[in-house]
Amino acid sequence: MLLLACAPLAGCSLRADQSALGIPGFNPSAAGQDDQANAQAALDYLTPDGEMTDGRWVPGKETAERWEALEEGRWNSSSLEELTAAMAVSSTMRGSQDEETSAAATWATARSIEFAVGQVPLKDYTETVKQNLAALLANSPDEIAGLANGGSLEVSSVYGLSGLVTDTQFETVLYRVIDDENAADTLVTAMLGYHHYQIDSKMPTATDPGETLLGRYQHAGMTTGYLDGIAELRAGDSTSDTIDVADIRTVLRAQAYVDAANYGLLSDATMEAAATGNNGGPFSFYTEVDGKPTITASDPMAPDAAQGYMNWRTLVNDPTMHMLDTEIDAGYSLGYDEGQAAKVIK
Numbered sequence: 001m002l003l004l005a006c007a008p009l010a011g012c013s014l015r016a017d018q019s020a021l022g023i024p025g026f027n028p029s030a031a032g033q034d035d036q037a038n039a040q041a042a043l044d045y046l047t048p049d050g051e052m053t054d055g056r057w058v059p060g061k062e063t064a065e066r067w068e069a070l071e072e073g074r075w076n077s078s079s080l081e082e083l084t085a086a087m088a089v090s091s092t093m094r095g096s097q098d099e100e101t102s103a104a105a106t107w108a109t110a111r112s113i114e115f116a117v118g119q120v121p122l123k124d125y126t127e128t129v130k131q132n133l134a135a136l137l138a139n140s141p142d143e144i145a146g147l148a149n150g151g152s153l154e155v156s157s158v159y160g161l162s163g164l165v166t167d168t169q170f171e172t173v174l175y176r177v178i179d180d181e182n183a184a185d186t187l188v189t190a191m192l193g194y195h196h197y198q199i200d201s202k203m204p205t206a207t208d209p210g211e212t213l214l215g216r217y218q219h220a221g222m223t224t225g226y227l228d229g230i231a232e233l234r235a236g237d238s239t240s241d242t243i244d245v246a247d248i249r250t251v252l253r254a255q256a257y258v259d260a261a262n263y264g265l266l267s268d269a270t271m272e273a274a275a276t277g278n279n280g281g282p283f284s285f286y287t288e289v290d291g292k293p294t295i296t297a298s299d300p301m302a303p304d305a306a307q308g309y310m311n312w313r314t315l316v317n318d319p320t321m322h323m324l325d326t327e328i329d330a331g332y333s334l335g336y337d338e339g340q341a342a343k344v345i346k
Helices: 036-046 061-072 077-095 099-118 127-138 141-148 167-177 181-205 209-235 245-262 268-276 303-313 319-340
Strands: 050-053 056-059 286-289 292-295
Touching (some): 036 077, 036 099, 050 099, 056 099, 099 127, 099 167, 127 181, 141 167, 141 181, 167 181, 167 209, 181 245, 209 245, 209 319, 245 303, 245 319
Antiparallel strands (some): 050 056, 286 292
16 A cells, blocks of 8 residues: 655755755655655664564664753754654554565654654644645555544554553544644545455455445445544544535545446346446446446546446445445444544643
8 A cells, every 4th residue: 555755845045955954865845745865864864773572662872862862952843844744754664564664664654653742742734745644644554444433542452553552642633633724634535545455355265245245335334434523522622624515435436336336246236326326328437348248437536527336326236335335334423423522642
């Protein structure tokens, strides 16, 4: 799964290759690009030494001193934006195939979350800081999905951040950034992609494809409900609600219909409606591959495009479509309650 980098620094007056923090090899202007060398430079700055011990990355003396200095620093908006950019970019290395690199990036992500809660007051969260930290959180999709499903980073060892941050710390950063529209979009887009990756990974080997697809979309509904619950919690503190629930539900349902069709779970009548229900002709998403009816979808799917699948849905009474609608809505409600109950430091 593709991990996210942060948004480029807005209004940066530095040269393109210059770091105000003196991070060797780190280019703030390339923070939004898929640049492994830049990400490695940021990670090397945040974790200059350390080693693996019992499956965990343990910081060395230089790393401990680096974070002590960061926590004692006096930050202005420009330097804080660069620091959070480095934090976000380094978090992309959680996806590294090298175990030690991945573990070091996970440790740095945890310390970054602690820093954002303990060292950065809410008033200092600029738009850029929020977008950077949203990218950092989006690189912890297992943790977001787990919390949405009623899990905890404190009582389970199944998440990379388990035992490194508390639920309150993680959810506090999520709460503080989600009132920014771009930050919210980063989180929603990343989590929709994460869940679809999970579906694509599990469906080919599923012993019961129908039940597997229903369960996976219930989980996707939980995550979107969770994000919306936290966004509304934040909106209750006089900020805008940045998540359009109707659009997200439409996108989830449309993608679910596509998956159901392409895993052979929809009825012949439903597939026939896709071929003939658009004023006697096929919908734009209907095609045939080697004579086999196929439903296509853009990636990612946009709300406007998703509406076409809703038009198809109104023409049929397909039991699988109905069950998918039910599971997505049930998951959303459960996740929304978890989001509303999030423990946050305001």
